[in-house]
Amino acid sequence: MNGKGLDVDGRGWKFLQYPDSYCEASRNSNRPLALEPTRRQFATATAILSRLTGVGARQVGGVLLADDVGLGKTTAAALVAWVVAGLGGTVRILAPNAVLRRRWEEELKAHVPLLQERASRLKVDANNIKGWETARLHESRIQVGTHHQLVEARREGRITRCSLLIVDEAHRAKGEESTFRQALEVQGEHADARLILTATPFSIEVKELIQLLRFCDARDVEVPVERYARSLLQLHGPAQGRDPVKTARKLEVAGRAAIEAIAPYVIRYGINDLAPSERRYFGEVGQPWAVDVPTADDASLELLLRADRLLRLTREEGRERTNDPRFHVGWGHLRQEVDRVTELAKGEVPLVVRRQLTKTHRLLKERTRQGPHPKMASVAKAVARRVEAQEKVLIFCHHRATALELLQVLDAELLLPGxxxxxxxxxxxxxxxxxxxxxxxxxxxxxxxxxxxxxxxxxxxxxxxxxxxxxxxxxxxxxxxxxxxxxxxxxxxxxxxxxxxxxxxxxxxxxxxxxxxxxxxxxxxxxxxxxxxxxxxxxxxxxxxxxHRVLGAWSHSVDGQKVPSILFQGEPDVVLSLFNSPFGPEVLVATDRLSEGVDLHRCCRLLVHYELDPSPIRTLQRNGRVRRVGGWAGLTKQPIEYAYPSFNGTRDARAVEIMNMRLQRFDLLLGGVPRVSLDEDSASEDSFIRKVLEECGGTLESLNRLLRV
Structure with missing residues (x-):
């Protein structure tokens, strides 16, 4: 893919040298800008334009902007879009969904009066922002659509040329055969330059990262990227018999080669890279919110073991998992599985299955008679204490069945009298x-x-x-x-x-x-x-x-299961508006549908990871919902608190332990940490990795700075 780059007048973005006056112009607007984040975002926009045009830098066909969640990738990209459009070019922006499409439109419109005042060389008008229904882009226009709309446009043969293509969350274009990937390749051929917004580089599968770098017309990057990705993966492999010093030297060599190769095409800041004067606008992360969950008793452990044995005996094709993580954080999904086996047992089944079923039924009945799952009960009580202190709380679950059960437990705990x-x-x-x-x-x-x-x-x-x-x-x-x-x-x-x-x-x-x-x-x-x-x-x-002081937000489709009125299943816009205000629900329970690309920080600084996704990047994306510029933590000068409660003595506790180790190294390894697997030996692995990073951590940190501007 041969992007020729942009041919625009460098004088058109001279205003980016003066973030102070831009912030001053915003002071009386609906969205006054903070100086320190704006300075960095202006520097990022300048670097992108310099690389795409060859003004003051080596010209490239595309740039991959991989800043941490919440650092303002959309703001920097919107400034780039207005410079290109304001100088007569055309811009096409692709957002992953309708919610993020509206966020892009809001961001673009917010800059119009400021640019009209501070960037006189640019032709900027809110009417130049167009929806996807515009078939052909005329000069100075910015078109905002979604990934799905691009797929539809390709199917109908409506992909047209643009000066700059901006793709938000481009890592969603997974697989050579995906329709979005194919449509993106076609659109890329019709763009002079490309700007890709995505997650931390090595949190993406190496093949996908190389695809994105190719999309940016990157050269000579495949071998060093693959070698570094392989080194990062091997770092988390078996530690027995390996020398940490030799491993550290190999990691340094592979890291240097990869980062130097991708540096012309990749820009990345992590929150920990920011100066303290800027970090305060995002809110400081305090000590983890410690939620006291009791250790699983013998009866609970016996129930989990018997349920695992029962499901192994009755395993169906396509149901390979038996010891499901959901069994360790709630009783609801376990009950559904036992009910399924009960229906199966109405037919002819071995005697051992009937015996296991009888014992599992008895144990499950005893545990549920005692009340909610111990982890749910503990989290509900901890959340109630924070709500009484006038705080809002955001809770993420990985599975809808778990989220629904937790929502009902929280509602019962927080319910006010008539x-x-x-x-x-x-x-x-x-x-x-x-x-x-x-x-x-x-x-x-x-x-x-x-x-x-x-x-x-x-x-x-x-x-x-x-x-x-x-x-x-x-x-x-x-x-x-x-x-x-x-x-x-x-x-x-x-x-x-x-x-x-x-x-x-x-x-x-x-x-x-x-x-x-x-x-x-x-x-x-x-x-x-x-x-x-x-x-x-x-x-x-x-x-x-x-x-009712709690609200759930996801689409739930369990057949025959009564869905409470406090679960909102429609488009999430109204939920986001309410939770971002001081009014309305005190607690929002969500699935990962709301973990990416939405703001939930305006009135909330407390987040509970009730149930973890195996991917560390998903955990960080969730955290980014409340650690953003202008959040409640920054307004109130209180710390952001993340809670990782675990049902001690079970696989749930082990998953939380491994995830915390992954997160501690995420920034240093540019996201190059694998998904959590409960089959790994976390203790020996952790000791080995710690020794390796003690040897080469300083070198890797210095190398990572090559991706800043």
Whole structure:
């Protein structure tokens, strides 16, 4: 693939030399920029443009931007896109899904007034941002679509030329035969230059990394990349009989060759690479949140062993796994499997199966009679304590069945008693909110006006003035208001969630921001939900109705299983808006559907990895949901806390132990750590790797700096 690079005037991005004035111009906007992150993002954008154009650097056909999660890859790429489009070129951006497509559009639009003020050489206009329905791009246009839309365009023969192709989360183009990979190859041939945004380089399968580097027109990289990837994989192999010093020297040689080869094409910063003055905007990571989970007792261990034996005896084709990780973190999935075997046992089965089934049934009945799974009960109690301290908590599960069981346990633990009477009465709340928010909209009209704005406003007020939300707001106020007038004053004077820090919004500011977010025209699913609620066809989630303070967000399709109303299965936009506000659900339980490309940090600094995905990169992507610029940790000057609870004495504890070892070395090895496997000897492996990295860690750290700008 021969990208010829860009031919644009270097004077067009001279404004990138002045991040201070750019931040100053943003001060009175809806999104004021922090100086330190902006400086680095401007430097990154400058480096990308220099490499793609050959101005002040060796010209290449593509660049792979592999910064850590949350460092602003989208911001840097959006600046590059506007420079290219602003100088008469055309840009096509491919996001992995509709949610991220809207985020790209928001990012691009946010820079328009600033660029119009600070980059006079560029032709910048929000109307130049086009959707995928635009068949042909004219000069100065930026088109934003999704991976799926590119596949459809190729199928219909609608792929056209562009100056710059930007591909977000390009590592999703897995496999030579995947339709997205094939469509991307075709689109790449019709682009002068390419900018790839993806995960840390060596967290990608080596074949996929080489594919991406080829897409960037990289030369002479395959052999050194493969050799370094192989060295990283062997580092985690059996330690017996290996010399750590010799292994360290080999790793140094392979690392130097690979990093020097990819350095012209790859840019990467890790959060730990940032200066302390910049890291504070992301929030400091504090000590791990220690959740005290009891050690599995003999009865629990016997249940797990008998269930494993039972499932081995009745193993079906396609069901190779027996000792499923889900069995160690909840009883629900184990019960489903035992029920499946029970149906099977109604036929003719060996006597040993019937005996194992009887004993497993008895043990499972005894354990569930005692209450929730010990890990779930412990996590629910720990979360409840943080919620009572006015914190929101984000919880990730790997499996939907586990997530559903945990959601119900949390709901039972956090459920508040009936609402009872409300003082001042609800109609007073609604009158005061209507008056205050209406005045706000007069002072600063909504960006997106709708023909049914009044109906949307009424629906929002009905939600905001529900008994549950009124009681939530009352818990933030310093006193019990006796009159509507005092209630109004407290809305303006009091900061949300009992905080006093100057950058934490007032109750009124937060409500105004939430309504504007919910009525954003780019979020059609949220608008559709508001309109359906106005018609009485559905309800907005997160109303804290009947004391429910938790919310789940994933699509659940277990046949015959009753799904609770606190599980929202639609498009996640409304869930993201609510959880990013101080109002609504105190706890969000999610699957990895929300672990990538979404913001959940605006009002949350606490994250629980209840159930781990085997991949360390997935764990770091989850962490990146709450460690981002402008997060709750930064606003409140409190640390970000991650919890890795484990059911001690079981395979769950071992998985957590190995994952923590992987994460400690992730940055140093550029993500080159394998997935967690419970069949490995973690103790001997850890000792050997520690010795190797003691020998060569300093050298690898110095080499990694070659990928910074």
């Amino acid at each position: 609402d009872g009477s409300l003082q001042p009465p609800r109609d007073v709340w609604k009158t005061e909110w209507r008056d205050l928010l209406s005045k706000r909209m007069e002072e600063r009209p909504l960006t997106d006006e709708h023909t049914d704005t009044e109906a949307l406003f009424d629906t929002f007020l009905d939600w905001l003035c529900g008994p549950g939300l009124c009681r939530q707001v009352l818990s933030w106020l310093p006193e019990q208001p006796r009159t509507g007038r005092r209630l109004r004053e407290l809305f303006s004077e009091t900061r949300v969630r009992g905080r006093t820090e100057p950058h934490v919004p007032s109750v009124l500011d937060a409500a105004d921001a939430l309504f504007r977010n919910l009525t954003d025209a780019r979020s059609r699913s949220t608008l559709g939900l508001l309109r359906a609620a106005h018609r009485g066809d559905s309800k907005l989630p997160g109303s804290l109705e009947e004391g």
